[in-house]
Amino acid sequence: MSIDAKLVGARDVHVHYGEAHVLRGVSLTIRAGEAIGLLGRNGMGKSTLIRTLMGHLRASRGRIEIRGQDGARMRPDRVARSGIAYVPEGRAIFGNLSVRENLMVAARPGTGGRDDWPLPRILDTFPRLGERLDHGGQQLSGGEQQMLAIGRALSTNPDVLILDEATEGLAPRIVQEIWRIIGTIRATGIASLIVDRNFRTVLANTDRVVVLEKGLVVLEDRSAALAAQPVELARRLGV
Amino acid sequence: MDFATFLVQCLNAVQYGLLLFLVASGLTLIFGIMGVINLAHGSFYMIGAYLAFSLAPVFGGAFLPTLAAGLVLAVIFGYLLEWLFISYLYERDHLQQVLMTYGLILVFEELRSILVGNDVHGVPVPGWLSGSIQLGDLMAYPVYRLVISGVCLAVAALLYFVIARTRLGMMVRAGGSNREMVQSLGIDIKFLYRVVFAAGVALAVLAGMIAAPVSSVYPGMGAQVLIVCFVVVVIGGIGSVRGAFLAALLVGIVDTFGKVLFPQVAGITIYLLMAAILLWRPEGLFRQG
Numbered sequence: 001m002s003i004d005a006k007l008v009g010a011r012d013v014h015v016h017y018g019e020a021h022v023l024r025g026v027s028l029t030i031r032a033g034e035a036i037g038l039l040g041r042n043g044m045g046k047s048t049l050i051r052t053l054m055g056h057l058r059a060s061r062g063r064i065e066i067r068g069q070d071g072a073r074m075r076p077d078r079v080a081r082s083g084i085a086y087v088p089e090g091r092a093i094f095g096n097l098s099v100r101e102n103l104m105v106a107a108r109p110g111t112g113g114r115d116d117w118p119l120p121r122i123l124d125t126f127p128r129l130g131e132r133l134d135h136g137g138q139q140l141s142g143g144e145q146q147m148l149a150i151g152r153a154l155s156t157n158p159d160v161l162i163l164d165e166a167t168e169g170l171a172p173r174i175v176q177e178i179w180r181i182i183g184t185i186r187a188t189g190i191a192s193l194i195v196d197r198n199f200r201t202v203l204a205n206t207d208r209v210v211v212l213e214k215g216l217v218v219l220e221d222r223s224a225a226l227a228a229q230p231v232e233l234a235r236r237l238g239v
Numbered sequence: 240m241d242f243a244t245f246l247v248q249c250l251n252a253v254q255y256g257l258l259l260f261l262v263a264s265g266l267t268l269i270f271g272i273m274g275v276i277n278l279a280h281g282s283f284y285m286i287g288a289y290l291a292f293s294l295a296p297v298f299g300g301a302f303l304p305t306l307a308a309g310l311v312l313a314v315i316f317g318y319l320l321e322w323l324f325i326s327y328l329y330e331r332d333h334l335q336q337v338l339m340t341y342g343l344i345l346v347f348e349e350l351r352s353i354l355v356g357n358d359v360h361g362v363p364v365p366g367w368l369s370g371s372i373q374l375g376d377l378m379a380y381p382v383y384r385l386v387i388s389g390v391c392l393a394v395a396a397l398l399y400f401v402i403a404r405t406r407l408g409m410m411v412r413a414g415g416s417n418r419e420m421v422q423s424l425g426i427d428i429k430f431l432y433r434v435v436f437a438a439g440v441a442l443a444v445l446a447g448m449i450a451a452p453v454s455s456v457y458p459g460m461g462a463q464v465l466i467v468c469f470v471v472v473v474i475g476g477i478g479s480v481r482g483a484f485l486a487a488l489l490v491g492i493v494d495t496f497g498k499v500l501f502p503q504v505a506g507i508t509i510y511l512l513m514a515a516i517l518l519w520r521p522e523g524l525f526r527q528g
């Protein structure tokens with residue numbers, strides 16, 4: 001797969017929640033191997049955009065492309081089977097399944113039959129999970145649940161990993177650990193779309209950043225370029 | 240009550256409880272995993288009994304082929320029913336679910352009346368299972384009733400294995416926990432629900448088919464079993480197959496011994512049991528899983 005291969009694309013996407021016009025023409029492209037940061041204040045449409053890409057919400061206008069196919073009417077399971085893995089805000093661990101079962105329930109080869117993330121490799125990446133394989137999902141700490149959610153996503157051998165609020169509510173030490181893991185995953189060539197509140201860390205761990213404001217892309221540039229204008233970014237993000 | 244009578248009542252209680260489990264396990268799965276209150280579930284039990292009656296002549300009275308054909312038909316029927324009707328109910332509220340599934344009861348009863356009539360029918364016990372086992376000098380117990388218990392236990396063990404030990408079972412449990420996340424992981428939840436519903440129908444049909452020789456086949460038999468099965472599901476904890484198993488046995492024991500020991504209040508003993516358990520554990524004996 002060439003580095004320019006477009007895996008996910010949104011073009012002029014509009015989404016409504018009833019009367020509320022939440023996305024007002026957002027365009028975004030995720031290419032193979034690329035790490036993108038998605039930033040914005042609360043309520044600016046980040047999660048809405050992700051849920052629309054994943055097929056959980058329908059765009060009222062615009063075009064979604066998943067591997068070149070029309071994704072606007074694609075069911076979420078078909079989006080996922082196209083190599084797009086999702087770690088939602090709140091993690092959505094299956095509390096009634098054990099850690100092992102959470103990691104096995106959706107495990108499958110990726111596109112082209114790749115099996116880069118068998119269970120032993122996931123446990124090597126997240127040694128804490130290996131110690132708690134037979135515990136129930138609901139028994140884990142927040143950090144462990146986030147690791148489990150990422151491990152569960154990796155078990156599907158994705159080409160794109162979408163992380164919504166990657167480190168929300170976690171202790172600083174765990175946040176560091178999660179970013180180290182995200183870096184490891186990035187190095188394997190999996191493309192990523194990462195939402196996180198800490199914009200400096202996002203800039204340091206991505207190739208490109210997109211900033212949403214009131215349902216519109218108001219800033220998009222290379223992460224390195226945006227890192228050089230922290231005042232403008234902080235103003236946009238209200239920090 | 241002498242020991243032999245006590246033993247016979249115990250066996251009856253277990254057999255009745257296990258039969259209830261077959262019906263209630265499907266009901267609790269459909270309710271707990273898919274979120275659908277299916278009032279038509281008792282009708283599947285009735286359909287099973289009528290299938291046993293109608294298919295027996297087709298297979299020359301051979302028990303096992305009749306059972307196998309009935310189960311195949313039940314799976315197909317359940318799959319189609321989910322696709323044509325139940326799949327529209329997931330996003331609807333409980334009132335609409337109740338209205339549609341109540342409508343299905345009326346349709347099934349009417350179809351039964353048109354196709355088979357309104358008479359009470361008997362289904363003979365298979366010849367090779369028609370013997371009895373002697374319990375003491377005066378009491379005997381029918382082999383067929385023991386076979387019912389054996390079949391139910393085997394199905395319960397299979398159900399436990401599938402739900403607790405297989406990938407399909409993991410998906411079903413995950414679907415009960417978070418439907419949207421299951422979809423986000425690439426699992427086709429619509430197909431999964433269709434399989435769960437078809438399995439639930441097949442379990443109820445199986446219960447009706449094997450119960451037919453001991454309970455006879457009559458109009459309205461589905462409604463009777465549905466109410467008791469809802470009691471089982473509520474006692475066991477909605478969505479819990481393990482809870483349904485324990486609750487079904489409890490209901491079987493309380494109902495059977497209630498009729499023997501307190502015949503004046505036999506009609507309300509299981510509801511008293513339900514009230515007592517809900518006072519102790521409002522969510523039922525087990526949580527979903």
